[in-house]
Amino acid sequence: MTTNSYFDAFRERFHIPIGTIYLDGNSLGVLPKATAARVADTVEREWGNDLIRSWNSADWINTPTRVGDKYARLMGANAGEVAACDTTSINVFKAILTALELQKNTKRNTNTPRNVLISDIDNFPTDLYIAQGLKALLAERNLDLRFVKREQMSETIDAAGDRLALVMLTEVDYRTGERYDMKRVTAHVQSKGALMLWDLAHSLCAFPVALNDCNVDLAVGCGYKYVNGGPGAPAFIFVAKRHLDRLDAMNSPAPISGWFAHEAPFAFQPEFKTIRGIKRFSVGTPPILQMAALETALEMWLTADLNAVREQSLRLTDDFIRRVEWHCRDYPLLTLATPREHERRGSQVSFRHPEGYAIMQALIARNVIGDFRAPDILRFGFTPLYLSEADVVNAAQHLAEILATREWDQPEFKMKHAVT
Amino acid sequence: MTTNSYFDAFRERFHIPIGTIYLDGNSLGVLPKATAARVADTVEREWGNDLIRSWNSADWINTPTRVGDKYARLMGANAGEVAACDTTSINVFKAILTALELQKNTKRNTNTPRNVLISDIDNFPTDLYIAQGLKALLAERNLDLRFVKREQMSETIDAAGDRLALVMLTEVDYRTGERYDMKRVTAHVQSKGALMLWDLAHSLCAFPVALNDCNVDLAVGCGYKYVNGGPGAPAFIFVAKRHLDRLDAMNSPAPISGWFAHEAPFAFQPEFKTIRGIKRFSVGTPPILQMAALETALEMWLTADLNAVREQSLRLTDDFIRRVEWHCRDYPLLTLATPREHERRGSQVSFRHPEGYAIMQALIARNVIGDFRAPDILRFGFTPLYLSEADVVNAAQHLAEILATREWDQPEFKMKHAVT
Numbered sequence: 122m123t124t125n126s127y128f129d130a131f132r133e134r135f136h137i138p139i140g141t142i143y144l145d146g147n148s149l150g151v152l153p154k155a156t157a158a159r160v161a162d163t164v165e166r167e168w169g170n171d172l173i174r175s176w177n178s179a180d181w182i183n184t185p186t187r188v189g190d191k192y193a194r195l196m197g198a199n200a201g202e203v204a205a206c207d208t209t210s211i212n213v214f215k216a217i218l219t220a221l222e223l224q225k226n227t228k229r230n231t232n233t234p235r236n237v238l239i240s241d242i243d244n245f246p247t248d249l250y251i252a253q254g255l256k257a258l259l260a261e262r263n264l265d266l267r268f269v270k271r272e273q274m275s276e277t278i279d280a281a282g283d284r285l286a287l288v289m290l291t292e293v294d295y296r297t298g299e300r301y302d303m304k305r306v307t308a309h310v311q312s313k314g315a316l317m318l319w320d321l322a323h324s325l326c327a328f329p330v331a332l333n334d335c336n337v338d339l340a341v342g343c344g345y346k347y348v349n350g351g352p353g354a355p356a357f358i359f360v361a362k363r364h365l366d367r368l369d370a371m372n373s374p375a376p377i378s379g380w381f382a383h384e385a386p387f388a389f390q391p392e393f394k395t396i397r398g399i400k401r402f403s404v405g406t407p408p409i410l411q412m413a414a415l416e417t418a419l420e421m422w423l424t425a426d427l428n429a430v431r432e433q434s435l436r437l438t439d440d441f442i443r444r445v446e447w448h449c450r451d452y453p454l455l456t457l458a459t460p461r462e463h464e465r466r467g468s469q470v471s472f473r474h475p476e477g478y479a480i481m482q483a484l485i486a487r488n489v490i491g492d493f494r495a496p497d498i499l500r501f502g503f504t505p506l507y508l509s510e511a512d513v514v515n516a517a518q519h520l521a522e523i524l525a526t527r528e529w530d531q532p533e534f535k536m537k538h539a540v541t
Numbered sequence: 542m543t544t545n546s547y548f549d550a551f552r553e554r555f556h557i558p559i560g561t562i563y564l565d566g567n568s569l570g571v572l573p574k575a576t577a578a579r580v581a582d583t584v585e586r587e588w589g590n591d592l593i594r595s596w597n598s599a600d601w602i603n604t605p606t607r608v609g610d611k612y613a614r615l616m617g618a619n620a621g622e623v624a625a626c627d628t629t630s631i632n633v634f635k636a637i638l639t640a641l642e643l644q645k646n647t648k649r650n651t652n653t654p655r656n657v658l659i660s661d662i663d664n665f666p667t668d669l670y671i672a673q674g675l676k677a678l679l680a681e682r683n684l685d686l687r688f689v690k691r692e693q694m695s696e697t698i699d700a701a702g703d704r705l706a707l708v709m710l711t712e713v714d715y716r717t718g719e720r721y722d723m724k725r726v727t728a729h730v731q732s733k734g735a736l737m738l739w740d741l742a743h744s745l746c747a748f749p750v751a752l753n754d755c756n757v758d759l760a761v762g763c764g765y766k767y768v769n770g771g772p773g774a775p776a777f778i779f780v781a782k783r784h785l786d787r788l789d790a791m792n793s794p795a796p797i798s799g800w801f802a803h804e805a806p807f808a809f810q811p812e813f814k815t816i817r818g819i820k821r822f823s824v825g826t827p828p829i830l831q832m833a834a835l836e837t838a839l840e841m842w843l844t845a846d847l848n849a850v851r852e853q854s855l856r857l858t859d860d861f862i863r864r865v866e867w868h869c870r871d872y873p874l875l876t877l878a879t880p881r882e883h884e885r886r887g888s889q890v891s892f893r894h895p896e897g898y899a900i901m902q903a904l905i906a907r908n909v910i911g912d913f914r915a916p917d918i919l920r921f922g923f924t925p926l927y928l929s930e931a932d933v934v935n936a937a938q939h940l941a942e943i944l945a946t947r948e949w950d951q952p953e954f955k956m957k958h959a960v961t
Contacts, residue, residue: 136589145593152589157581160830164580168772169556169572173565173910181772208825210799211631218678242811247800247825250813254798258638261681268811345826352588352601353828378674379630380667389915391662391688393670405628405667406765408773410580411828490593495809 127426128433128505134421135349135507142512142519144491147295147323147469147502150349156417163413175409184412185381185403191419192357195348195427196321196340197331202362204402205344205355205415209322212341212358213251213289215376215402220287220316220339221262222373223364234262235286235315239277242268245295248320252289271299278309285315292330293323293467296494298459300467304335311336322346326422327468327504328431332359339364347468347504348422350415358402369397379404425506433505434468441470441501441513448521455524458498468504473497482534483523489516547846548853548925554841555769555927562932562939564911567715567743567889567922570769576837583833595829604832605801605823611839612777615768615847616741616760617751622782624822625764625775625835629742632761632778633671633709635796635822640707640736640759641682642793643784654682655706655735659697662688665715668740672709691719698729705735712750713743713887716914718879720887724755731756742766746842747888747924748851752779759784767888767924768842770835778822789817799824845926853925854888861890861921861933868941875944878918888924893917902954903943909936 136152137143143151167175176182188205196203206212217238224235238252249268256264265284269277271294278288288310293300307317321342324330326349332340338361344354360368375382375395381403384396395401442457449455458471474480474497481493491501501516523529556572557563563571587595596602608625616623626632637658644655658672669688676684685704689697691714698708708730713720727737741762744750746769752760760779764770780788795802795815801823804816815821862877869875878891894900894917901913911921921936943949 136585138590138592141592143592149588149593151592152584157584157589160584161577161581164572164577164771164834165556168569169577170558172558172561172563172571173569173912174905175772207627207631208799210801210825211627211797214797214799244811246803246806246809246811246813249811250798250800250803253813254794254796257794257798258679343826351584351830352595353826353830353832355828356825374674374677376674377631377634378670378677379628379634380670381630383666383670386666389666391664391666391669393666393673405630405776406763406773408775408828408831410771410773410830410834412773414584414830485594492593 125510127429128509131425131506132509137507140488142489142516143508144489144501144503144516146504146507147327147346147500148492149352150346150418150504151507153349153418153421155421156351156414159417160410160413163410168409181407181409184407184409186400188355188412188416188419189357189399191416191423193359195330195419195422196325196359197329197333198359199333199362201399202365203357203359204399205357205412206403206407207356209320209341209343209356210247210251211377212356212402213248213320214255216318216339216341216358217252217255217287217289218376219360219364219368220318223316223367224286233284235284236263237265237267237281237284238287238289239267239269239274239281239285240289241271241274241291243271243294243296244268244289244291245320245322248289248291275309278313281313283314285310285313287316287318289318289320291320291322293327293469295323296458296498296500297471298467298469300465302464303337307335307337323467323469326427328434329427333361337361344415344418348415349418351411351418353411354415355408355411360399360402365398368401375401377404381405381407430505434503435463435466437503437505437508437510437513438466438468438470440510441503441517444514444517445472445520448517449524452524469500469502471501472499474499476529479529479534480520480523483529484519486534487519487523489519545930547849548929551845551926552929557927560908562909562936563928564909564921564923564936566924566927567747567766567920568912569772570766570838570924571927573769573838573841575841576771576834579837580830580833583830588829601827601829604827604829606820608775608832608836608839609777609819611836611843613779615750615839615842616745616779617749617753618779619753619782621819622785623777623779624819625777625832626823626827627776629740629761629763629776630667630671631797632776632822633668633740634675636738636759636761636778637672637675637707637709638796639780639784639788640738643736643787644706653704655704656683657685657687657701657704657706659687659689659694659701659705659708661691661694661710663691663714663716664688664709664711665740665742668709668711695729698733701733703734705730705733707736707738709738709740711740711742713747713889715743716878716918716920717891718887718889720885722884723757727755727757743887743889746847748854749847753781757781764835764838768835769838771831771838773831774835775828775831780819780822785818788821795821797824801825801827850925854923855883855886857923857925857928857930857933858886858888858890860930861923861937864934864937865892865940868937869944872944889920889922891921892919894919896949899949899954900940900943903949904939906954907939907943909939
């Protein structure tokens, strides 16, 4: 059982700008206080003083797996199943290639190959883009991409039958915050002989993730949202041990055969030979400064109780929904986009409103920072480690005042510019 | 005309550990003094205080092209021809795919496709590995990889004739420091209707590079060696404007179709549409902390005179060769691996010795830091901005003493471990 003092103590470990209510930790997590010193030490001592020796003395050489193992503990995976590397987009690229490789020799009832890849049309676009790019790149494999609405997911999986190669979903919808049932969907997909790839962008460090308990095949995700690993933090890729073993047994090549995926990168041999295990997913020289920031955040998370975080997240999101709906009851254009049922919700709350963009700008002008997603979604991320119950009360109050006063109805709030 | 005071002033802008003679800037460049403050500001103000707003207010969103444009000025390229992104390995992957795309519709005398890719068997291995990986991935394209010794390069290009698609070389050999003639080789390759891809890992900021003057098609390289951009700095990819225009005209897809290569990444549309120009080579979210360190280094380089750097590099390397050969004249097992002719030399000097590994360890124990490359190469990088003439005198003296005293002949200098 956790108490408020548990979270009050954690809040002290983050740098929160004074006067800001930050509800955008699902886009860019805040700065842990320990990070600045760790990055400075990496720059000044490891790079500045120790220079090239740090590849050994500071263990730079093993960062993809050392940091990967810390990632692993936060997602219910084992050491050796996760690599920290590259970006989510590039890891999706590797994961799809790996799924196709694993399906290469799968037995089917007919002679036609397993070539169907299913995803949610509302999945985060980069996942869909990478699949489209691979379809074009590997034209002869004749990938059959089926991007459908969530409501059609189950029947689409059934319809593909034994032509299904891979289903790729983001567990929590980045717009609505709606959550898939990881265990159920994974089992359904696997019942067709297909593989399941989860994108954990809005899951990791938002609530407990149990990849191996759900028998997940592949997963990817980023380090800069709920993880608090910093802007552009190295992403991760998870591949279940059983598949790593098969890839090794099949002598499968690394999906992108850079020198960090070589069995002996510092032997500088001209012939590529894939290293065994999760290191096959490394490619090039790891970004050491970003890794230092990311590792600091992961080490902090390893001291947190993710079950307590989940409980508190549900309390905060329930409270925010209740307060907004009560205060804004006279503004029926504002409607809840996030499921009310706990098991169908991630750690964000989204409301729709036709003037959502301008309303969000008005909130940001009051230092209540959420974000907007086209066409009409106001998105609020809830991060119990640094968000207080008072923040929730005040955020709901600000939103109500902005609607009541039509404060959003000003030209400067309607000019759109790039936001993430 | 430059004077010693020119370089003395530059040396003050770097953090050089006291007592160290650093001859490994061709593996990891030293820390510019301005970098620590810039990285700290990025962590504490841009991330810590301004949070998500920094995507606009600190222009995070444009880092791949903003930093790319600064890279461009150091390699004789124009704004809009270079993107700062990912690792060298991943950029080689994109560059080869782009070459194949550009060759797709090339007219030939026969019906067989242009499918020959030539490289130097002594090229840095990751470039060779990526080509091998792409051959396996794109099996139906039947890539014909021909990795040959430098001495066979010219005849191999001639023999491939109009089957030649691409030649991929690193301008300066990472082991010997021998330099290709960029202009001549590029013209030879293009006379066959093929494309030329240069890896500038040991060229950029080592001497003036003039890609457009040499009519180069494609180039890649890293930011952590002579550039001083920090460990794991974002790499770059150059594609000549004429090819970018053709890719746009052909509606060619991005080589790795992540959301940063989309024409409107923040519109979150499910269908991938490649953005025009160099941005098609971006993939995922840029690593903002690494970009800050890299940009600081590039800005420093933009105030330097690369012709003066080259003159000084030749003075220092000439002097080092002369002094080592004189002091070590009684040790004929030590032989020069680097060409004596200026135009065939990069900015490093390599000597061969059967006990090269142990000798280098003995040098490092004396704080003279170079590195070793199998099987027998002692490698010394020369970086005039922070290396003095006294350093050269002293380094040669240390090497001579180690040979004279057989100081290298100790067990602890013979145990090999990973070095880069």
